[in-house]
Amino acid sequence: MPKITFVQPDDSRQTIEVNDGATVMLSAVSNDIRGIVAECGGSAMCATCHxxxxxxxVTRIPPVSEVENEMLASAASERRENSRLSCQLVMGNGVEELVVRIPPRQV
Structure with a gap:
């Protein structure tokens, strides 16, 4: 079963197990992870799941799509080389473990 570790801005961590095919964003929302707002519900239209x-x-996940790239340009927190929208990160199919850091703000 894939695992995701969410690291908060204060460095506290929470690791959860998820089903194959689950997105990081939906997994966060379903498990009450602080800091993932997900205003658009996972359609890559808001950047509040940055x-x-x-x-x-980074090399274990698919590259950033053009749509995701455009949305990351409007993220509330600093965009970095390793910035992603968690709604676009799907667990399973070779992605069995992932560690993501939640930025200080989403809106």
Whole structure:
């Protein structure tokens, strides 16, 4: 079963197990993870599920799509090389573990 570790801005961590095919965003919302707002419900239209993927995991996930790239430009917190929209990160199919850091603000 895939695992996601969410790291809060204060460095506290919460690890959850998720089903194959679950997105990081829906997993966060379903498990009451602070800091993932998800205003658009996962359609890559708001950037309120912005996360920083820990560097060791960046090569394990698919690259940023054009739509995701455009939305990340409007993220409330600083955009970094490892910035992603958690609604676009799907667990399973080779992504069995992921560590993401939640930015200090989403809106």
């Amino acid at each position: 996360v920083y993927v820990d560097p060791e995991y």
